[in-house]
Amino acid sequence: xxxxxxxxxxxxxxxxxxxxGFILGAGAAILMAPxxxxxxxxxxxxxxxxxxxxxxxxxxxxxxxxxxxSQDTQRTVKQAASRITSAxxxxxxxxxxxxEETPTTPSFNPPETDKxxxx
Numbered sequence: 001x002x003x004x005x006x007x008x009x010x011x012x013x014x015x016x017x018x019x020x021g022f023i024l025g026a027g028a029a030i031l032m033a034p035x036x037x038x039x040x041x042x043x044x045x046x047x048x049x050x051x052x053x054x055x056x057x058x059x060x061x062x063x064x065x066x067x068x069x070s071q072d073t074q075r076t077v078k079q080a081a082s083r084i085t086s087a088x089x090x091x092x093x094x095x096x097x098x099x100e101e102t103p104t105t106p107s108f109n110p111p112e113t114d115k116x117x118x119x
Contacts, residue, residue, distance in 0.1 A: 033040055 030040065
């Protein structure tokens with residue numbers, strides 16, 4: 001059991017080191033690019049604006065999807081509540097109707113006498 005835990009930790013460490021190296025390598029490549037700083041900064045700014053617009057679009061689409069799912073869920077819950085209420089009312093009516101239809105049978109009460117069964 002201890003080996004599985006250390007294996008998971010090793011995987012996370014390896015992943016973190018890989019991602020960190022990738023980011024550092026990308027940063028070094030940008031800094032050592034053969035084009036002038038103003039041009040590079042302009043390209044980076046344009047890329048950042050494009051990424052920001054894309055993220056905004058994705059956020060809006062996600063927001064709309066959640067709104068739609070929320071509305072569908074609310075509608076489904078209301079329908080289920082209505083059906084349950086109807087079922088409960090039908091059950092109550094059936095119980096009341098059954099109680100009214102069931103004839104009451106008189107219970108057998110033997111006459112009381114002063115003599116007991118063994119007298």
